[in-house]
Amino acid sequence: MPNIVPISDLRNYSAVLQDVAVGSPVYLTKNGRGCYAIVDIEEQEEYERTKAALRLMCELEDGRKAGEQEGWISSEDIRKRFGARKV
Template sequence: MPNIKPISDLRNYSEVLREVSAGSPVFLTKNGRGRYAILDISDYEKANAAAALMNELAKGRSSGEEKGWLSPEAVRARLLRAEDEI
C-alpha cells in the first residue's frame, strides 16, 4: 500500500525520511492532490538508468526506421567480424 502523507508532515521531516526505503517511496500531497515523491537513492538511480535505456532504444528504433534494419544474419556476420578484429 502506498505511503501517502500531506506535505505539512514535512515539518517533522526526519520522521518522514525514516519511512523512505528502497522500493517504498513516500508520496506527498498538496491541497489533497499528489505532488511529490521522496524515494531512496537506489530507486532514483534505477529510474534514471531505465529512462536512459529507453532513450537509447528509441534512438536505435529511429535509426532502424530511417536507415533500414539489419537481418539477424547480417548482425551475426558483423559481430563475428568484430570478434575477429579483437
C-alpha cells in the same frame, strides 16, 4: 500500500524520511492532491539508468527504420565521414 502523507508532515521530516526505502516512496500531498514523491537515491539512480536505456533503444529503432526506408550507409562511407573529421 503507498505511504501518503500531507506535506505539512515535513515539519517532522525525520519521521517522514524513516518511511522512505527502495520500492517504497513517500508521496506528499498539498491541498489533498498528490504533489511530490520522496524516493530512495538508489531507486532514483535506477530510474535514470532505465530512462537512458529506453532513450537509446528508441534512437536505435529510429536509426533502423531510417536505414530500411532511406537505405543503409556503407561502413566505408562512415569511415570517410568520421575519419576525416578532426576531433
